[in-house]
Amino acid sequence: MLKSFAVSSLAFALMCVNAEEAIFRFKQNQVTFAFKLTDPSLIKHARALVYGNTTENPHIQGKIIKKPEFYNYPWGFTLDPDTISFFDAKNKTCNTGIRWAEYYLDRVCDTLLPGCHWCPDNSVLLEEVKTGMNVPMPPRKYGNSS
Numbered sequence: 001m002l003k004s005f006a007v008s009s010l011a012f013a014l015m016c017v018n019a020e021e022a023i024f025r026f027k028q029n030q031v032t033f034a035f036k037l038t039d040p041s042l043i044k045h046a047r048a049l050v051y052g053n054t055t056e057n058p059h060i061q062g063k064i065i066k067k068p069e070f071y072n073y074p075w076g077f078t079l080d081p082d083t084i085s086f087f088d089a090k091n092k093t094c095n096t097g098i099r100w101a102e103y104y105l106d107r108v109c110d111t112l113l114p115g116c117h118w119c120p121d122n123s124v125l126l127e128e129v130k131t132g133m134n135v136p137m138p139p140r141k142y143g144n145s146s
Contacts, residue, residue: 021081022046023071023129026060028120031098034072034129035060035079045086049125057086061094061119064101064108071131075102079118087119094119 022043025034037043048054062084069078075098094117101108101118109116 023131024050024125025127025129026120026123026125028098028123032126033075033098033120033123034069035062035084036069036071036081037084038081039084042084042086046125047128049086050128057088058125059087059119059121059123060125061085061087061117063116064113064118065116066105066108071129076105077101077108090121091119095121 020038020040020043022037023034024037024046025032037046045054045057049058060079062079062081064077065080066077068076072078094113096113096118097120101113104112108118
């Protein structure tokens with residue numbers, strides 16, 4: 001019984017370690033927007049863009065979800081992490097500004113951005129946002145550990 005509990009606990013811990021999430025912020029026309037990535041290969045690509053290790057597929061696209069997220073204040077929408085990808089070519093049918101999408105949010109997924117697909121083609125990835133989800137433990141101080 002104890003052995004099976006230990007194995008189950010270890011399996012759960014490994015799943016949690018592998019279930020990485022990361023928040024990134026991009027800029028479009030001097031306005032920023034944050035989004036969450038859950039796919040390890042996309043997280044790796046985003047980090048490579050942020051650190052200047054690649055210039056391939058620099059723009060972000062995905063499906064809009066009309067609900068705010070704590071990491072994307074003040075916007076009333078976010079991107080569905082399961083639909084996010086990076087692209088290089090421009091596409092006028094899904095390109096609109098952050099402010100424009102927010103202002104006309106009631107029309108998004110209908111007359112504006114059909115299918116909720118958003119591809120701001122002048123988006124520039126700025127940084128990885130450190131949150132409680134992805135911040136490493138701070139280093140221990142030397143000396144007294146209390």
